[in-house]
Amino acid sequence: MTKPVILVTGADLAQAAIEILGNYEIIYAGKAPQESDVLALCRQHNPLGIILRYGGITAEMMDVAPNLRVISKHGSGTDSIDKSAATERGIAVRAAIGANAAAVAEHALALMTACAKSIVHLNERTHAGHWDKATFKTQELSGRTIGLVGLGAIGQRFAKICDAMNMKVLGFDPYAKNIPSYVTSVDLESIQEKSDVISLHCPLTPENSQMLNKDFFAKCKRGVIIINTARGGLIDESALLEAIASGTVSMAGLDSFAVEPMKTPHIFHGNQNIILTPHIGGVTNDAYINMGVGAAKNIVACLSEIH
Template identity: 70%
Template sequence: MTRGTILITAADLAPAALALLSDYEIVYAGKTPQVADIVALARRHNPVAIIVRYSSVTAEVMDAAPALRVISKHGSGTDTIDKVAAAERGIAVTAAVGANAAAVAEQALALMLACAKSVVALNERMHQGHWDKATHKSLELGGRTVGLVGLGAIGQRFARMCHAMNLRVIGFDPFARDLPAYITPVDLDTLWQQADVISLHCPLTPENRQLINAQTLGRCKPGVIVVNTARGGLIDEAALLAAVQSGQVKAAGLDSFAVEPMVAPHPFHGQPGFILSPHIGGVTSDAYVNMGVAAARNSLAVLQASPQPA
């Protein structure tokens, strides 16, 4: 006799996480579940918890599972969960905050360096037999300013990496407290004006959707680098494309996009100045375990806090 069903919106979960959930029946939604698939599984199994890796959890999903008590994100961003609908139904929403911080910060660093050092373009030229030493100059980052939007676990970890590389670190986050001395808090206007690199590390909210747009990019230094390992909705993609094409933005390193998976053809495809990765910043073997364990523990904390309703 199990204590109920936990629905995983993916095809797998780390063994260490599954071991924590051994008292529950586990149901998987598959590799690329859609909302309709999750609704159908919720109706069939009436889960007490949903661990969210892929797809969204909508009010329709919640209504299909009367026993649902907690929606636990396998990661830090909860924008794919209808939190208003969850609150109205008394369903807890949790996130694995910080579990993938190292992985995502490293991806941000990789994208920043790839943009500054033309890693991808030079690699392609070398494979074609060219030797561009006499004509190419990369950007030296030491002594320049990196501006971080969002100073949570990921943003602060990336800040530490940048500080170690002798970059000046400024950041905007109205909720951040007790920042290390090497991060100078600034307002957004100051960040746009002073940053040589802008890196996004904040959640997506209705207030900051398309935070990077034609107006804000126009306030930035010519030749700024833009890095996004957070959420694609933070950027007006048409405005960023125009800014890269005009040279206002030197290069953009992007790990997240307005629509995912990215639909082909996409305006960024084949465009010089774009370094793209398929939202894999948090996808490492270590982060997979850390996020799974955190999501499992967050689920259990809610489920074990009070008896299951009759």
């Protein structure tokens, strides 16, 4: 008797996660699966569950897999899943909440400090034989105000780091619970007006798409640093470029983009005031294991509830 199938939209899964899924046959879609590849595998194998690593899950994929009962994200963001379609079809959607919190918070810290300390620029200058000590000054973060948009597992982890750096921490999240004492809960307008650094840690929804737009930047403190380790769709990329050109935004550290992989050429390419990384904030050895285990446990738990 064949085992029910779990489809993974990636080329691998942590061994600990594989062991959790021992009662299922695991089918992998490959390193960079296209929508057509995943659709074909859904049609061929009719999986009981899907672990989403790369790409997205559409209503069409759900329709060609009538046995599908759960879609489990290998991470925390579920915006690449058609959740309305899943709800209509009685398919559970789960995320490995907090599994990559440490990794992403550390990456936000790396981007913030790289921006404030001009690490990339000075690295290039020093490698080229220049010695800019007498002519260049960087920014000190101690005593500055950071505004966090989103206070989930990642946002709160980053808040703790910033508090330890003697930064004043403001947070905007109407859904957050148990906000720590060192975070001052404020409205979004206060984040704009008071923050020297703004860091995004919220999910992408239809309501907050391109939240950081021309009007948003117009209300920010001049010279603000923008950090995004959440979702690229939260930022109007053209508006950000204009804000950097005008000096409203001094630097941006970005790990996610409206379209991924980034289009080449991209309007951000070559801009020395923008530090770019390829949505790699949550990609560490530890997070890889944690996310795989979290995703696998969610699959097993959902299927146990159903049966």
